[in-house]
Amino acid sequence: MYGLVNRAVEQLVEQHLGPTGWARVCKQAGIADDGFVAISAYPDQMTYKLVGAVSQEMGMSPEQVLEAFGEYWIMYTAEEGYADLLQTAGTSLREFLGNLDQMHSRIETVFAQMVAPVFSVEDEGPGRYVLLYQSQREGLAPMVVGLVKGLAKRFDQPIAIEQLPSRAGFAGVFRIQEA
Amino acid sequence: MIHLTEAELAQAFPFYLALNPEGQIYKAGVSLCKAFPSLAAGQYFEDCFAIVRPKVATVQELAAQHDVALVVQARQQGALRLRGNILVRAEGLLLLLSPVLTSSEEMQAAGLGMGDFAFHDASGDMLLMHRTNQMSLADANRLASRLRNKSKQLDTVMRLSPDGLAYFGADGVLNYANPSFQRLLGLSTEQLDHLQRRDFEVWLQTAQVPACPSLAQMLDTHLPLHLSFNVPYRRVIELQGATADEEGGVVLYLRDITAEVEANRLKTEFLTMAAHELRTPLASIRGFSELLVSRPVPAAMQQDMLATINRQSVNMTELIEDLLSLSKLDELTRDKLKLANHDLRELLEMAVSSSFAGADDFLVTRDYQVEQCLVQVDRHVMLKLFSSLFSNVIKFSPEHKQVDLQLRPQMRGDAAGVLLSIRDHGIGMKPEQLEHAFERFYRADHSGHQPGTGLGLAMSKDIVRLHAGDIALDSRPAAGVTVSIWLPQSSSAVSACPTEHCY
Known part of the structure; x- marks a missing residue:
């Protein structure tokens, strides 16, 4: 993962637990608490260890941590660095999700080694659609829930999201119902 | 088209x-x-x-x-x-x-x-790239700042550490040495400047006694080396080393273990001497008791043998009691003392009364140049000290039975204190005896004529030190012994007033 992701985990932890909390998380994860450089690539294992340590430190399950992180990512991290890009991807949640791959194509220019997930949308009816998520990484489906919730807040669109039984070739299938 | x-x-x-x-x-x-x-x-x-x-x-x-x-x-x-x-x-x-x-x-x-x-x-991509680079630059600056802070913290820790630390880079040149490294090895700043690892090894071989294995051997075996130095003062240094980085830099860690080595040596010596001191009376008791059990002995001889057995068992009891006292003293720290303000003159008088009770022919003179002499001491422990010293006075003054006690104020630096002198007129000590007098089990008289355990003065020294004072001996053969004890005065002590109290 790129340093941008690990740095977002750091910011999320510092927001809740302060710098000493972050130092404890790093100690538990067995990594230095010096920080991360956004454009540097770090081993995926480091991010997984961090999530595990945050889970213990905050008394949350890893799934809850990933969901909280997904929401934080949209609300703060992406907003901080790539608000312009987010704006181009749509003016509603549905439009944004449909344009996600297009946005990732831009991001891949900057983060050349990025292995971005692939998203597609199947409409089921007005304000009701299914988000299909494919990824080479395992166990990050809860983060998608957080990302969608964060986007819904960004577009000020109340939604309900449920994870459906997965389909072959997909890491997660989610039904989104707009209120 | x-x-x-x-x-x-x-x-x-x-x-x-x-x-x-x-x-x-x-x-x-x-x-x-x-x-x-x-x-x-x-x-x-x-x-x-x-x-x-x-x-x-x-x-x-x-x-x-x-x-x-x-x-x-x-x-x-x-x-x-x-x-x-x-x-x-x-x-x-x-x-x-x-x-x-x-x-x-x-x-x-x-x-x-x-x-x-x-x-x-690609204009948009360029802007994204630019933005990401800006963010990464900020991250890198933050990272560098944190590393600088950590470096400062580590530097402070290493500067204050009593243990020595040094780093030789992969090029073999000394990159860092903390002050303790320099102090423990007695190296000058000029010697450390651009010091090469191979030159350091040569220096180690020549400076320390006995010769130690090479640093390379130590790094291979991960076993610490013990370096003994005699110059400028005697010390034993434990040296450990480890490869610090992938480039092959080496960190050396030094620890002064002189006190530990000395404590171990004293412990072994003490156990050997204690065993020896106990074995001597025990052998006597066992020999005479075996004789009494195994064969008929005339009544007069029997009485002598029983008297010897009794005397030796008294000696053993005395020795064991002294050993127990010593053991308690070893465990005693200043914070465990029952310190209270006492007038040193009163304590002295109490000790004189009890110690010289059976020695009526002894003349005790007093020259107390202080009106009141408050010291913060553990009464029980202090009486034990005086009792032990007076016991020596009696033991080693067979003819000229006089002891002179003197108390006078004396400053040590900024600290006000009182100097107590106990001077006898007995057989005195030779310079070589004086040199070892405070060592445990040291006995000036090896003939066995004088009873004793050889622990009295060692305990006296411990007691005085526990009370933040010091003790010294002065003597010449046939000219008696003067024991000088300096103790700090309590802050509430009344100032000294020279008054003659000679009896």
């Missing part, structure tokens, strides 16, 4: 500009119009934009320069620059432009967003 519809052209080149042969604008891309809302058909290009490149004065001249890059600058709208190609067509010039932007802020100032660029236009 590829033809584009107007919509396709607008999608592919959202910043295009179409000019008629007179140089008037008659069409413009949607994104260009967004950046220049006042742009209108019929306006002359040169009224809106200045041609930066190529170096031509009029739009008409551009037609002849269609194979070069075109750079224009808006006369308004923040002087936004655009760059692109010139296409010469029958209906005029078609300028395929794109804004020259170096940051997201500039893009926003121009009223543009990422969606205003064609997908093939």
Whole structure:
């Protein structure tokens, strides 16, 4: 993962637990608490260890941590660095999700080694659609829930999201119902 | 031949500009119009934009320069620059432009967003790259700042550490040594300057006794080395080392273990001597008791034997009691003492009364040059000290039975204190005896004529030290012994007043 992701985990932890909390998380994860450089690539294992340590430190399950992180990512991290890009991807949640791959194509220019997930949308009816998520990484489906919730807040669109039984070739299938 | 519809052209080149042969604008891309809302058909290009490149004065001249890059600058709208190609067509010039932007802020100032660029236009990507680089630079600066802070913290820790630390880089040159490293090895700053590892090894071999294995051996075996130095003072240093990094740099760690080694040596010596001192009376007891058990012994001889057994068992009891006292003293720390303010004169008098009770022929003189002498001491422990010292006085003064006690004020630096002298007129000690007098089990008289354990003065020294004082001996053969004890006075003590109290 790129340093941008690990740095977002750091910011999320510092927001809740302060710098000493972050130092404890790093100690538990067995990594230095010096920080991360956004454009540097770090081993995926480091991010997984961090999530595990945050889970213990905050008394949350890893799934809850990933969901909280997904929401934080949209609300703060992406907003901080790539608000312009987010704006181009749509003016509603549905439009944004449909344009996600297009946005990732831009991001891949900057983060050349990025292995971005692939998203597609199947409409089921007005304000009701299914988000299909494919990824080479395992166990990050809860983060998608957080990302969608964060986007819904960004577009000020109340939604309900449920994870459906997965389909072959997909890491997660989610039904989104707009209120 | 590829033809584009107007919509396709607008999608592919959202910043295009179409000019008629007179140089008037008659069409413009949607994104260009967004950046220049006042742009209108019929306006002359040169009224809106200045041609930066190529170096031509009029739009008409551009037609002849269609194979070069075109750079224009808006006369308004923040002087936004655009760059692109010139296409010469029958209906005029078609300028395929794109804004020259170096940051997201500039893009926003121009009223543009990422969606205003064609997908093939890398301008947006460049801005993202620029933004990411800015973020990464901030991250790197933050990281460097944290590392600098950590470095400072570590530097402080290492500077204050009583243990020595040094780092030899992969090139074999000393990169860092903390003050303790220099102090423990007794090296000068000049010696440390650009010190090579191989020179350091040579120095180690010559400076320490006995010779130690090489550093390389130590790094291989991971076993610490013990270095013994005699100059400038005797000390034992434990040296450990480890490879510090992938380049092959080496960290050396030094710890002064002189006290530990000395404590171990004393412990072994003490156990050996204690065993020896116990074995001597025990052998006597066992020998005589075996004789008494195994064969008939005349009554008179029997009485002698029993008396010897009794005397030796008393000696053993005394020795064991002294050993127990010593053991308690070893465990005793200043905070465990029952300290209270006592008048040293009263304590002395109590000890004199009990110690000289059976020695009526002893003359005790007093020269107390202090009116009241408050010291903060453990009464019980202090009485034990005086009792032990008076016992020696009696033991080693067979003829001239006199002891002179003197108390006088004495400053030690800024600390007010009192000096107690106990001077006897007994057999005294030789200089070589004096040298070992405070050692445990040391007995000046090895003949066995004088009973004793050889622990009295060692315990006296411990007791005085526990009370933050010091003790010294002065003696010459046949001229008696003077024991001088200095103790700090309590802060509430009354100031000294020279008064003669001689009896």
